[in-house]
Amino acid sequence: MKKFKIAIDANQDLLKFKNLGEERRKAIERGSTTHVNASSFTNNLVEMIHPKGIKVEVVQIIEETEDTKSFYLKPVKLESMPPFLPGQYVTLTVTINGKTYKRPYSISNFLKSLEMYRITVKKEKNGMVSTYLFNECEVGETFNLLGPFGHFTYQPLRDGKDVVFLAGGSGITPFMAFLQNQAFLEKIHSLTLLYGAKSEFDLIFKKEIDEICSKNKKIQVIYVLSEQKRSDYAYGFIDEEKILQIGFENKTFFVSGPLKMYFSLNEIFKKLDIPNKFIRHEIFREVPEDLVEQNFQLTIKMKDKTLTIPCNEKETLIQSMEKGRVKTLVHCTVGECGFCRSKLLAGTVKTEDSCVRASDKEAHYIHPCVSYPLSDVIIEIPL
Numbered sequence: 001m002k003k004f005k006i007a008i009d010a011n012q013d014l015l016k017f018k019n020l021g022e023e024r025r026k027a028i029e030r031g032s033t034t035h036v037n038a039s040s041f042t043n044n045l046v047e048m049i050h051p052k053g054i055k056v057e058v059v060q061i062i063e064e065t066e067d068t069k070s071f072y073l074k075p076v077k078l079e080s081m082p083p084f085l086p087g088q089y090v091t092l093t094v095t096i097n098g099k100t101y102k103r104p105y106s107i108s109n110f111l112k113s114l115e116m117y118r119i120t121v122k123k124e125k126n127g128m129v130s131t132y133l134f135n136e137c138e139v140g141e142t143f144n145l146l147g148p149f150g151h152f153t154y155q156p157l158r159d160g161k162d163v164v165f166l167a168g169g170s171g172i173t174p175f176m177a178f179l180q181n182q183a184f185l186e187k188i189h190s191l192t193l194l195y196g197a198k199s200e201f202d203l204i205f206k207k208e209i210d211e212i213c214s215k216n217k218k219i220q221v222i223y224v225l226s227e228q229k230r231s232d233y234a235y236g237f238i239d240e241e242k243i244l245q246i247g248f249e250n251k252t253f254f255v256s257g258p259l260k261m262y263f264s265l266n267e268i269f270k271k272l273d274i275p276n277k278f279i280r281h282e283i284f285r286e287v288p289e290d291l292v293e294q295n296f297q298l299t300i301k302m303k304d305k306t307l308t309i310p311c312n313e314k315e316t317l318i319q320s321m322e323k324g325r326v327k328t329l330v331h332c333t334v335g336e337c338g339f340c341r342s343k344l345l346a347g348t349v350k351t352e353d354s355c356v357r358a359s360d361k362e363a364h365y366i367h368p369c370v371s372y373p374l375s376d377v378i379i380e381i382p383l
């Protein structure tokens with residue numbers, strides 16, 4: 001009897017499948033032909049979750065360390081900030097002396113109410129935007145934000161329940177949103193945070209981290225100081241010995257910090273045979289060390305316009321365009337979204353290969369936001 005029922009069910013499924021095309025055609029014919037109103041519920045919802053841009057006001061500034069400040073950003077028109085996942089970032093648009101710059105910053109808090117985002121900025125040597133934010137930005141100033149963007153997120157179906165966060169310097173910022181997110185903490189079994197900085201005075205959010213840890217037994221934190229020896233802190237760098245101490249079997253690693261740390265940890269992961277599927281990265285991009293101060297010409301072809309501006313080996317093509325007041329098509333600024341995708345018509349660039357699709361590479365497409373000129377360069381921006 002049971003077999004008979006299974007046979008009937010299977011035949012009905014086949015019949016449904018056979019009629020699928022016809023059913024779909026009828027459903028389409030039944031559908032409305034009038035356009036969805038721009039202010040419909042669905043469109044409003046999409047605009048709330050994925051706004052094209054958000055105007056925000058700086059409502060509070062906190063000096064975290066000697067060279068790091070946090071900025072609390074509240075929406076000017078929206079009731080709340082768009083939802084995001086811990087680990088994601090936003091792109092901040094900053095205008096300095098009439099020139100517009102876009103820079104990515106991790107969201108370093110997680111408020112259930114989404115009332116405001118916090119971004120945390122480290123003052124970089126020669127960093128135009130970070131220096132401006134650090135020295136000149138005041139409460140009340142407004143900016144435009146794009147995003148949230150990014151894939152540096154915890155996915156329960158993909159990632160394990162025993163998690164290790166490896167943070168270097170200001171690489172701690174995305175982890176603060178994880179630590180404040182109850183939903184994430186409930187999903188995991190254990191969390192070990194190894195946080196490296198030069199000295200105890202360079203540890204951003206130490207008080208906040210200690211407070212969170214004291215309330216949640218799942219979290220263990222180890223501070224690692226590279227330029228200060230103290231009995232209550234680990235000394236040196238986040239290295240193989242420290243990873244062996246905390247154990248790595250069946251753990252999922254999240255790495256956030258400078259490029260140097262990323263390379264040295266990659267070597268350790270390889271040596272310990274930790275498969276790539278257990279490693280997530282958030283790299284804080286820096287100018288590659290082998291590049292030198294050298295000036296070239298950048299020619300940009302757009303539709304029927306051609307422009308030539310100066311560029312420098314130590315600046316990405318997008319940075320040169322920002323300086324040259326060329327309107328840029330930029331979202332993430334870290335090579336992820338493909339929004340700035342352009343064709344390299346002549347010249348050579350040093351670029352982040354991993355960001356460009358294989359088919360794009362063959363067709364000589366690059367992402368100018370992560371490409372540095374090594375000669376005079378001509379690019380074409382498809383509009």
Ligand code: FES
Pocket residue numbers: 329330331332333334335336337338339340341367368369370
């Ligand atoms: S702006 Fe996203 S890839 Fe360049």
